[in-house]
Amino acid sequence: METENVKVLIIGSGPAGYTAAIYTSRANLQPVLYEGIEPGGQLTTTTEVENFPGYPDGVDGNQMMADMRRQAERFGTDIRSGVITQADLSQRPFRVVVDGTKELRAEALIIATGASAKYLGLPSETKFRGQGVSACATCDGFFYRKKDVAVVGGGDTACEEATYLASLCRQVYLIVRKPFLRASKAMQQRVFDTPNIEVLFEHNTVEVLGDDSGVTGALLRKTDGTERTIDISGFFLAIGHHPNTELFAGQLELDAEGYIRTEPGTSKTNIEGVFAAGDVKDPHYRQAVTAAGSGCIAALDCERFLLK
Known part of the structure; x- marks a missing residue:
């Protein structure tokens, strides 16, 4: 199986994943981002987004995600289509398999796989x-x-x-x-x-x-x-959400619902070098703006970790 080494791997492409990409690429960490099953995340299933700051007239959900994607690309994020099918977080570099055909070894990992409404x-x-x-x-x-x-x-x-x-x-x-x-x-x-x-x-x-x-x-x-x-x-x-964390069960600490547990006030998981952002760790707020904010937190935590 073909292998590739990357510094920062971001899994997921909603507001959390793209914001993490914008920050890590501007910090010159050469992030690689895999978009997953639903490029752009849950927002691509809504039409008009009226509550994201900075869009006084509202914005189409697909348009907003396309803008975030372009912004991440502008700073050098390597955005790829593909689904992560396996993850081994037992040692660094972390090993993940894309579409069952290629192995990536990542020094740091930002998980932004989101949640799906039931x-x-x-x-x-x-x-x-x-x-x-x-x-x-x-x-x-x-x-x-x-x-x-x-x-x-x-x-x-x-x-x-x-x-x-x-x-x-x-x-x-x-x-x-x-x-x-x-x-x-x-x-x-x-x-x-x-x-x-x-x-x-x-x-x-x-x-x-x-x-x-x-x-x-x-x-x-x-x-x-x-x-x-x-x-x-x-x-x-309103019958619940399902966090997309099956890949990490048994490796990362999850709560009873399957959301990733992070150290309060940070994006740090129980495994050093693995960070979580957005709806995958947030059963409470689930908004585009909070997801984007937590993507920024994950990127900054990740940057500090790699500087160490």
């Missing part, structure tokens, strides 16, 4: 993704002001997203599979105290309905078999 797996949901189907209320809620929307889920995130949307939207349906909410008592109370949230217990989504303009409704089925249609313009998934 979806229900309905074809109609895939069809309308970015056209009314979203997995981020804070990103997209603003587009549904004074409209009716639905949120799927019964945990803290779902309740939080429902109450957030209730402040913008006319009506929010909270679609809950079980006969109860899993959220903390305080969060449940907030939901029940919000007049424009209707909780639909023991309901499952059969299909997301829509036309050329996007989502227009959802067909729901109750546990007793009865069906009903709700008229909505937005369909929000």
Whole structure:
């Protein structure tokens, strides 16, 4: 198998990976970045991004990631398409295999593989993704002001997203599979105290309905078999995220959900020379701007480590 030595290897190409690349390449560390399965990350599945500082009129998610990519390239980042299929972090240089065919040996590693939102797996949901189907209320809620929307889920995130949307939207349906909410008592109370949230217990989504303009409704089925249609313009998934860390299980310290644990206030993992940035280590905020900030932190931590 062909082998290549690199100083800094960045895995992942969302705001965290690209920001880490901008900083490490400007520090003359000659980073090599592999884009992974979803070049540009989760932002490429959204349309308009309105909450990233510096874009007063909003920016298309794909455009923003293309800009970040170009900025990283401008300073000399070697950006490659390909997926890391194996990683051995037991010794330095770290060994990783790309697409099962080539081995890289890296002096330092920045992991920015992100997290994937969990979806229900309905074809109609895939069809309308970015056209009314979203997995981020804070990103997209603003587009549904004074409209009716639905949120799927019964945990803290779902309740939080429902109450957030209730402040913008006319009506929010909270679609809950079980006969109860899993959220903390305080969060449940907030939901029940919000007049424009209707909780639909023991309901499952059969299909997301829509036309050329996007989502227009959802067909729901109750546990007793009865069906009903709700008229909505937005369909929000809040059934959790899945961090892309399978490669590192058993090597890096992960939390119960599979997110990479880092030393508080840093990007340092339990293995010296391995740094984590973005949603792969952040189950709480999951915003483009926080991911970019943590990419900067990882790059600076990495630079200091290599100077030692």
